[in-house]
Structures are given as C-alpha cells and as structure tokens.
Amino acid sequence: MNQENIIMLCQQDWDLKLGTNARNLAREFARHNRVLYVNMPLDVSALVLGFRRPAVRQRFRVLLGWAQGLTYVEPNVWLCTPNCLALSINWLASARLFSMGNKLNAWLLARSIRKAARTLGFDAPYLLQDGLIFQGTELKRLLRPRKFIYYLRDYMVTVPYFRRHGPAAEARLLQQADVVAANSAYLTDYAHRTNPHSYDIGQGCVLALYQAETRHEVPADLAAVPLPRIGYTGFLTTVRLDLELLLALARKRPDYHLVLVGPEDADFRQSALHGLPNVHFLGNKTPAQLPAYVQHFDVCINPQAVNDVTQGNYPLKIDEYLAMGRPVVATRTRTMEVFADYAYLAGNQYEWLAQLAQVLVAPDPERAARGVALAQSHTWAASVARLYAAVRAVSPAPAALVPALAPSC
Template sequence: MDKISGRAVVCISSIDWDPLWTRKQQVMSRLPASCTILYVEPPITLLSPLKDRALRRRWLSWRGQLRRLPDRENIYLLTPPPVLPFGNKFRPVNRINQRWLLLFIRRAMRRLGLKQPLLWVYLPGSVDLVDALPHELLIYDCVDEHSAYSGLINRRVVLEMERELMGRCDLVFVTAPGLYEAKKDWARRIYYLPNAADVAHFSRAAAPDTPLTPEIKALPCPVLGFVGAIQDWIDLDLLARTARAYPQASLVLIGPVGAGVDVGPLAALPNVHLLGRRDKEVLPSYMKGFDVCLNPFKINELTDRVSPLKFYEYLATGKPVVSVDMPGVRDFAGVIEIAATPEEFVAAVGRALEQDTPQRRQQRRELARQHSWDSRVQFMVEKIEELLR
C-alpha cells in the first residue's frame, strides 16, 4: 500500500457510518491510517421525516456536520443537510441536489486541507457531482442494482446516471456476477469483487471464551437466527412459514426494521423474537446461540445481483446456513443448504439441524478466511495503485 499511503480519500457513501456496518465502512476503515478520509453520509430528503420520524432531528440540521471519529483519527464524517425529494425520478432534481451537496463537501475539504483526492462513490446520482470536484482518480464501488430498488425512483433515470458515471470512472468494482454481466461494457476497468466478512470478529461466535448473551440463552432451542436490516427485500412470509413449521424453535431476528416494512404478522407468532438493532461488537455473543443462520432474501432482480454480506459473516461463525437460491451463494453449495422454493427452505432447516457435523463447521470457517475484508481491500488497493503516478 505504498502508493496510496498519505493520500486523501473522499467517499460519497450510500449509508451512514453507524449503526449498521456494511462494505463501505469495512473498506474505508482498512485503508492506510496515513490516508485522510472524508466519509460523506447520504443526505435525507425533505420528505424523509414523514416516512421515518426518527429522522426528524437530522431534518432540523441545516448546516451540515463535520466530525472526527474518536477511534479512527484519520476518518471524518460529513452529515449533509436535507435535499429535495425525487432525485432518482427526475434528473434535473438530482443535479440541483448534487450542486447543493457539493457546497458542503468542498467546505469540508478546505477545512481538512484535502486536494486532488481519490474520489470513491457508491451512488449513481454522484455522476452530477464528480466533474465539479477535482480528484486524482474516480472509483465506483457498485454494490447493488440501484435501479431495482422500490420507492421513488425511475429505473431509466437511475440506469442512465449509472452508465454515465461508469463511463467517467477510472476504476469500477461490482459485488455480484449479475452486476458484472449487466455493466461490464460500461466501464474501462471493471472487476468482480464480492462482499466478505470481518472474519476475526465473527469467528468469536465459535470461541469457547465468548459468552452467550442471556437474551438468547433464555430462549427455547433450537434457535433459528437472522442478522441484518429488515428491509423490503427480506422475505417475511418465508420467515413466518419457517416459524410455523418449527413451533418448538425460536426464530430470532436481530437488526433494525426499515421504514414502511410491516413486521406485525411475523411478530405476532409466539416463537418469533424481534430483538432490534444490537451493536456489532456484541453480535458474536448472540450468534453463538444460533443453531441455524438464515439468509431469507426475496428472489427478484435486486437480490439476483447482490452479494449477501450477512452470508459471509454467517460462514465465519461456522454455524449451519440455510439460504434461498441466489447467485451469490451457489459457490458454497457444498457446505450450506440452498433452497429454491419455500417448501425446500423449510425442509433445509430441518436438514441443517439434524445433519451438521464439526467437520462442516470447520470447512465453513476455513472458507470464510478466504473471504475476508482484509483480502478484499488489498485487491482494491492493488488495482488503484496500478493507476497512481
């Protein structure tokens, strides 16, 4: 990492730094400590508090907030003020929003003394910002099929912005085979690089000295567990079917519930336990008590082109894994259960409970070590340094 050391990085992210750590935070936190990193959180829109009241306090912050991470002194977070809604439906609105965002990014860069940074973006809409922000290299890390999201978007507009963005990039990474096939002709240099796990952290779930949290210890066994944000791409009907098929089991979901997601019917089942968000530092003590880890995505275009991050974290625990059939997990068919239908998913849970062995647990942990964030970031840095002068 010699060439990248000491350089400035501006990361325009699609997710806040806290509370859920995803690919963005894992990558930025592993760049050299000598790099000064400005992590730009996504602005909410003026309508956001109407959908999620928890965002009301942020809606009232009009000046933007720049703060330094206390445990990573080279990383600064910028929380921009609100923007106009409908930026993913109407290109002129996105252009206005990006110019507004640009004012705050430039101000933060001046305060930090950042010039000619590596500009690292995660959103197609950033295309209307990048030309106005001086940079040494433009990097796009494409982690989802953004045009397939539900909500206030126009698929054609999002795809148009993404195609333009990729055409301007020096380097593009994509997380899933479907993304690579769909977009490989849009970029000069594009690499397939799936998600990974913080292996050292999540392997603590298998360590004898990791305590089992009392919240899980008190539940009837077996425990069927899910960890992650509960958004509209999670198949709640499949989880409910599983809970009803195993009434003696405890179905545990750990993670925040997204705005507009109705978990009422699932939560009403007597053996379902929605625990809400838990700090990432304590997750191994929860997952230690899982008998089976569940990967219950809905099958659609979005999930067909996703690399399920939680799947790699499950592997690192060594626990049995049951997943719906999606491209991102098929290479692991020898050590997990993959189900193409709801009926197969329910049956696969039973097999996972009955047929798991210490040997298969060890195989999962060994596979996880091949898919660590350290190795992913090393690959990214190598490709970046090939282009640096």
C-alpha cells in the same frame, strides 16, 4: 512514504450509529492514505420535515456558519459536512427539469468539497462514490479527480425512491466511472454490461464479536425454546425474506422450532407465523447480544426472498453465522455461489426441508471449520487490496495507490 488523497461521497453519514460499509472502507483507506469523507448535503425536504431531529439541526448550524463543516474525526480521516442546502427534486416528473436542478445541487456540493479539499491540501485526489447519489453524475466533471471509482453494493434502482430518475443516473455513473467496484458477482455482472472496468472486490466484514472459540451463555429467552432451534437474526421484512417459505417450513416440520431475532415490519407483525406454536419471535437485540443467539442455534438460516432488490445483495449475516462455526442453510442466489462449499443452499421449500434434515442428522465439523476460515478471510484489508489492484489494472502508469499497497516501503 507518500500518501494518496481520497475523497469519499457517501450515502450514509459518518455519525450513523449502525456499522456501515463506507465508514469501514474509509478506515481501511486511512491506514496508508488521507481520506475526506463527505456526508450527504441537507436538502429542503429534510430541513422542513425533520427540523426537530438533532442531526438536522446540527447540519443547519453548519449551513448558517455557526458550526464547523470540516472536522478531523480519526487518524487520517476528515469529515466534510457540506454547507449547502440541496433542492428536493426527486418528485419532478420531467427529466429535463430534474437534470437542471441536479446540476445546481451538484455545483453547490462540489463547491463545498473543493473548499474542504483546498483547506487540507488534497491535490490530485481520487473520488469514490458510495452507491447511487444523483449529484455524483456531475462530480467527475466538476471536481476532475485523478480517478473516479463507483462503489456498487446494492441494486438501488429497484428501490421506490430511485425508480423515476435512478436508472438514468446510474447508467451515467457506470459510464463515467474509471473503475466500478462491486461487492458481489451479481452486481459485477450487472455493471460489466455498461463498463468493462467492473470488478468484484468482495465484501469486508467486521467479525470481532463473532469468534467461534468464545463461549456464550444461552440467553434466557432462547433457553426456553425447545430443540432443535432453527434461527435467523436480522430485520424481519418481506422486502428481503420469504415469508411463505418460513410458514411452509414451520407447518411441515412442527418438531422444528423456528427462532426469529430482530425487529419486524408490518407484514411480519400481522403474519400467521405469530399463531404457530413452534415459531418464536424474540425481538430486537443489541449487536453485542447477537453472537450468543447465533452460537446456540442448531442451524442458522437465511430464507431470502429472490427479487430485484435482493439478488445482488451480499449477505453479511452468512459470514457472521459461519464465523461462529454454525451450519448454515440459505436460499440459492448468484451472490450465494461464493458460499456453495460452506453453506447448504436450497432453491425451493422441498430442498430447504431436505437440507435442514441433513444438517440436523449429520453435522459436518470439517465443513464448519472451513466456514470459520472463509468468514475470517473476508476482511476489509482484503477487499481494499482488490480495489487497489483494480485501479492499477485500469491505469498502470502512474502506479495508482502504490503506497497503500506497499506499506513497508
């Protein structure tokens, strides 16, 4: 059975301790193909400001030739740490000067990638870029891949770092891509305005820890919280969460106990929530600890702020909540439409209060069971199968990635 060669340029390094979409995607590709995973190159700013960090020092060793830049990390997966130093150019106000610097950075990066690809014998590779990376605007020209796939999973142009040069760069990436693969309906709609070959491939989830049939003891700090427990797990930040909604819910229903599990940003640390007796901050937990908290919430919530940053984000925590068989109340967004028959969606605080009351008064075991099945269907295998189908739809001959689609051949 033939294998395809896939080069992945990724925003997040392979060795990042947190779980990442790109690493999960690479592992699924590698079931039937060969993958070259490319870390972001070290830039001048990171070298100067972060030299004490072990990861930066290791990159510097690669740059000096004192450490290998190409390593075999998993079956069918090689890691390329580029042996080049990128200029720090995002601060430049001039679009012309930025473009000149970016072309140099891209040329240096492409040289590292080409060297790794030649060493591995990666002929006629596919190139997948994970999100908004400036150098990627030149790589289709420099690397000449069989197909260029832009993997769009966040609306990054609203992030402060990307506001100056991001919109123009992403417009170019969307125009150049042979296929745009998005993980939500919102981002697919956004991409389709520029590129008609834009597809919603869904979101893969790793739910090994979130199994409804596994019984967990009530964590000691949660056991001290009275019922009913309305719970949230994740980073507590006003960039993504509606702080005013949480305050309103806690104040209007003092008999509900709001449990917030996760680290806090400055806004949450200073918020009036800390002064309310029915709001309980339980701090950060390890990934392995979180399912026990979710299992013992009476209702799981996702009180999302609705803004440019969050509108297109796929809410992985919804799959985690549903996989544990818990009822879910969440803010209504375009992306949440896929969960409309499984979670209870609310558009304002009054709808939130009504939905919470309904869930607590009249639990729906059948709905919960359907939620478990839905969450467990959101696998990386299913997401990658949709991506393969999208590539074949754009270029039916030759049959792109057919071996990966037909592992039995």
